[in-house]
Amino acid sequence: MAVEQLTADEREKALAALPEWTLREDGLAIIRAFKFRDFNAAWGFMSRVALLAETHDHHPEWSNVYNRVEITLTTHEAGGLSLRDVAMAKAIDALA
Numbered sequence: 001m002a003v004e005q006l007t008a009d010e011r012e013k014a015l016a017a018l019p020e021w022t023l024r025e026d027g028l029a030i031i032r033a034f035k036f037r038d039f040n041a042a043w044g045f046m047s048r049v050a051l052l053a054e055t056h057d058h059h060p061e062w063s064n065v066y067n068r069v070e071i072t073l074t075t076h077e078a079g080g081l082s083l084r085d086v087a088m089a090k091a092i093d094a095l096a
């Protein structure tokens with residue numbers, strides 16, 4: 001099934017509903033930074049996101065340094081942002 005990139009209008013609406021996420025400079029991804037109490041809490045969160053990624057079949061690009069986790073969401077298939085990223089961002093917000 002083809003996954004469409006969001007239009008500029010759809011993108012603005014989606015971002016308005018995701019106040020914690022910022023649009024990457026190139027407009028093709030959204031990014032959120034998280035900070036936890038310690039590494040254990042960060043890793044626990046990442047484990048929950050990993051399970052979510054498998055159920056959504058949508059996987060984050062991320063980095064972790066001690067208690068910080070940065071997540072980038074984009075849809076490779078669409079070459080940019082799609083509704084899959086929006087759904088995943090909302091699901092991640094619900095875990096954080």
Ligand SMILES: C[C@H](O)[C@H](O)[C@H]1CNC2=NC(N)=NC(=O)C2=N1
Nearest residue numbers: 057058059060074075076077078
């Ligand atoms: C075959 C599999 O469904 C695809 O490769 C999925 C897996 N996870 C994915 N994750 C992300 N972030 N973007 C994708 O386009 C994507 N595609």
